[in-house]
Amino acid sequence: MGGRDRFSARLGRRDFLAATGGAFFVCALGERNFTVRTARDVQRVDAAAASLRRPASARRDRVDSLSFATPAPADGGRRREYWLVARPVRWQVTPRGYDEWHARRVPRVTFRALAYQAWSAGFARPLGPPRIPGPTLEAEVGDVIVVHFRNGAEQLRQALTVHPHGVRYNPEYDGAYLGEFTRAGGFVAPGEEFTYVWEATPDSVGVWPYHDHGPNHTLNTFRGLFGAIVVRERGAARPDREYALFLHNFPPQITGADTVLHCINGRAFAGNTPTLRARVGERVAIHVIGMDSNFHTFHIHGHRWRDSAGALVDCPTVGPNETITAAFTEDNPGRWLYHCHVFSHQDAGMAGWYLVDPR
Amino acid sequence: MGGRDRFSARLGRRDFLAATGGAFFVCALGERNFTVRTARDVQRVDAAAASLRRPASARRDRVDSLSFATPAPADGGRRREYWLVARPVRWQVTPRGYDEWHARRVPRVTFRALAYQAWSAGFARPLGPPRIPGPTLEAEVGDVIVVHFRNGAEQLRQALTVHPHGVRYNPEYDGAYLGEFTRAGGFVAPGEEFTYVWEATPDSVGVWPYHDHGPNHTLNTFRGLFGAIVVRERGAARPDREYALFLHNFPPQITGADTVLHCINGRAFAGNTPTLRARVGERVAIHVIGMDSNFHTFHIHGHRWRDSAGALVDCPTVGPNETITAAFTEDNPGRWLYHCHVFSHQDAGMAGWYLVDPR
Amino acid sequence: MGGRDRFSARLGRRDFLAATGGAFFVCALGERNFTVRTARDVQRVDAAAASLRRPASARRDRVDSLSFATPAPADGGRRREYWLVARPVRWQVTPRGYDEWHARRVPRVTFRALAYQAWSAGFARPLGPPRIPGPTLEAEVGDVIVVHFRNGAEQLRQALTVHPHGVRYNPEYDGAYLGEFTRAGGFVAPGEEFTYVWEATPDSVGVWPYHDHGPNHTLNTFRGLFGAIVVRERGAARPDREYALFLHNFPPQITGADTVLHCINGRAFAGNTPTLRARVGERVAIHVIGMDSNFHTFHIHGHRWRDSAGALVDCPTVGPNETITAAFTEDNPGRWLYHCHVFSHQDAGMAGWYLVDPR
Ligand SMILES: [Cu+2]
Ligand SMILES: [Cu+2]
Numbered sequence A, B, C: 001m002g003g004r005d006r007f008s009a010r011l012g013r014r015d016f017l018a019a020t021g022g023a024f025f026v027c028a029l030g031e032r033n034f035t036v037r038t039a040r041d042v043q044r045v046d047a048a049a050a051s052l053r054r055p056a057s058a059r060r061d062r063v064d065s066l067s068f069a070t071p072a073p074a075d076g077g078r079r080r081e082y083w084l085v086a087r088p089v090r091w092q093v094t095p096r097g098y099d100e101w102h103a104r105r106v107p108r109v110t111f112r113a114l115a116y117q118a119w120s121a122g123f124a125r126p127l128g129p130p131r132i133p134g135p136t137l138e139a140e141v142g143d144v145i146v147v148h149f150r151n152g153a154e155q156l157r158q159a160l161t162v163h164p165h166g167v168r169y170n171p172e173y174d175g176a177y178l179g180e181f182t183r184a185g186g187f188v189a190p191g192e193e194f195t196y197v198w199e200a201t202p203d204s205v206g207v208w209p210y211h212d213h214g215p216n217h218t219l220n221t222f223r224g225l226f227g228a229i230v231v232r233e234r235g236a237a238r239p240d241r242e243y244a245l246f247l248h249n250f251p252p253q254i255t256g257a258d259t260v261l262h263c264i265n266g267r268a269f270a271g272n273t274p275t276l277r278a279r280v281g282e283r284v285a286i287h288v289i290g291m292d293s294n295f296h297t298f299h300i301h302g303h304r305w306r307d308s309a310g311a312l313v314d315c316p317t318v319g320p321n322e323t324i325t326a327a328f329t330e331d332n333p334g335r336w337l338y339h340c341h342v343f344s345h346q347d348a349g350m351a352g353w354y355l356v357d358p359r
């Protein structure tokens, strides 16, 4: 199992539809709405995306002629600069080849994913290997987040972007391909760079996703182009332990695996997904973000917490690009399973370990 | 692409199941549970609905013998009267034939839908063409909403109704077909009229859907028989801009299109779906209501707001017949995309423009 | 229609995939991830589960060597003891053979389900027939819930467990199969007993599910192994009427029916599902718990209530193993329909009656 060094899985898999129950996803691109059932369909979508030219900046409505100033930090705020490179990475979904929850071997699935990689100032050098999710962007209220972005996936021959949730930005920094209304940050061609400037306003406090929103963003987000933004009140303390978990899937069309793999942060099955740790007495915050077309619920054995309404929960719903936070003071040592409670997701990889040490 | 002047799409489409991934929906009607895969299945469901006779009003339980007074307005309240006619309409799902987000042509899909059309007092004359959704019904606490309803879809040969959410009503005005327990308002035969009287009570404050709940209500709701109810506190000011957006789909079985069209207010793809407007400084309320069997999340670029728990969100979940409201004071001019964040919905039409002028 | 006295439906159904739209579910077990499409697949999963041996208790991490004291009630708290036997039951999904909402006959579907049956102290005698859901476990803050569990499904030849949500427990009483990290309560072999001890802490207040979390828990939960836990503040009064409704489905693979049956508490279609009652003036609490892989919304005609954020709702979302509570003082007499508002669920059985008497 596993792909070669290209972006779509090998073609001609027998009984593919049988294995996936006819599962497919849809990509709107160029002149077509692609129904993506096979690796060949992925190639077609990529070819359509590669043929797109930079759109003109149409002025059909008076709002299209507005111009915008680049925001600066508020009094006392800072510039938080990040250098991100979108690039392909040979990604192991199941590096251990083992599912520790069910005590069984699972296939080692490797494919050509896309990731936002953190680089040092001025794109001097990578800060570690590409990872899924990309680096967490942090700010306090009053700061501006400056993301220097380079589309380093030249082989993909497609425009890419960074689109944030939660923070404030003007249309220049939306990072979204909008057809003829696209502004500069919505179409960063292969090899190009663009600098996004986003404001951490008082109503930006929270944890949010960022993700590709270029012309092929459904496919490229599914490939791994996403990460988290954390905005805190000015001077607010970090929790003692803070984790961001993305619930998503890698479909067979892009991995070449026999089935969809339901993942947490790019990995499937306990022992491959993140193993979280904490100690009794610590303040823990686990941010859970949906990043596919499915709805999920998030459960941690032995734990419960208050949701934003103050209600006690242990298995809340989290939808696509929605965030829920499980925050509590740890009081229950041991080895705990965390998982999405959609049975067909948990059994296809969406589970992991949370290890709690005594005080 | 596109239907003829009948309620189901033309038959015999090649590769229909391939195109829809075997998608189907279920209708419970007459002696059968219909699995609706094709336009012919739609015809079968319609035929079964047309053969239903008005049910007897069975009295199996003591509650079935209760009688109910027609409610009157509370002190200071008013009667808010509406005249609604359910009628067929040749409906354009993609009138522009263009998807402005993805800068591409899309097929012009037209089919025979159903809509609640607003008429003037006494059914004197229509107040404009039939639209999806139907007219928004407004009231303040203490009012009664009086809906004079006529089933004007004689060609459909089926009973129709109006069933409201949120407001208070006694069983006579439930507007739901309940088999042998159906009361008058639950079976309005073709050509018949019925007057519903609903109370706007203090716990009715909010925005709610109304929809067909007759014997064939799954199919006829999917065809477009739905609208919004807005109940405000007495004397409460309207927001400066207020929109109601229904997230729903038109399945290929009723449109004859090759694929499902994921719609907002009966239209698919930006430029066809509602283009919303506001000005900086205005108080904006966008009410989003699920009206199909799917779950959705609702995202507006460049914006965030507080949910009913006070939490900052920009992409909350909205389920079937659930309402969420995005309410904020506008502060961010420009052209913004709004969309469901389920990737397979947004790429199949569930997106639109929100244009914000500077102060 | 209907099964024989075995746990999977009879094989060789024609057009099974046609009838279910290729529906399937996934079970992770032994060396495989089973895609369960047919009754034969169910047999394969059961065979794999029957071949599992009790796992060793691996110590890979320091937390695996922790030992735990059995909790005792807090000052003033009590031991709430229950005796539960998991056992097969020939279960009627549609005992009336009739759907009262749609006034039509429906097939009588009977199959070999699994249920938690309540027994008297010391497993002396059963307290009534096995039911789906199992008995409701009640406690107040400060109590411990003691569940004496017997795996009485010897014919199934599989380990079973009881895993609770909401309450506090140490890893010994998690009731979850965790592969090599399984502790005693996570693998109760056929004929064996295990006693779980769970704490009702201040942050356990609410209504929660319990369910099987043994090695084959997806399949065995789908078969009916679930129930409710209610934790109240010390001395808190019960509502006048309190109901727990589980929204779930029985797939054709285990029932032998032609289609999936969307159920409430093990029954499908109004007249078979629970008929709830109340009287005007009574305080009513209806707890709704998701227990399958689907998301649902819950609607009661003629009623609305405040959610945990204080917002007025009449159709909230409820996800897998999530709980929502519809609580209100009854003020609206008559016969009311309650149902999930996912159209394809309500039309396939997920609806029932709520009968309200006048004061
Ligand atoms: Cu999930
Ligand atoms: Cu959607």
Ligand SMILES: [Cu+2]
Binding pocket: C247, C294, C295, C296, C297, C340, C341, C342, C345, C346, C350
């Ligand atoms: Cu449902």
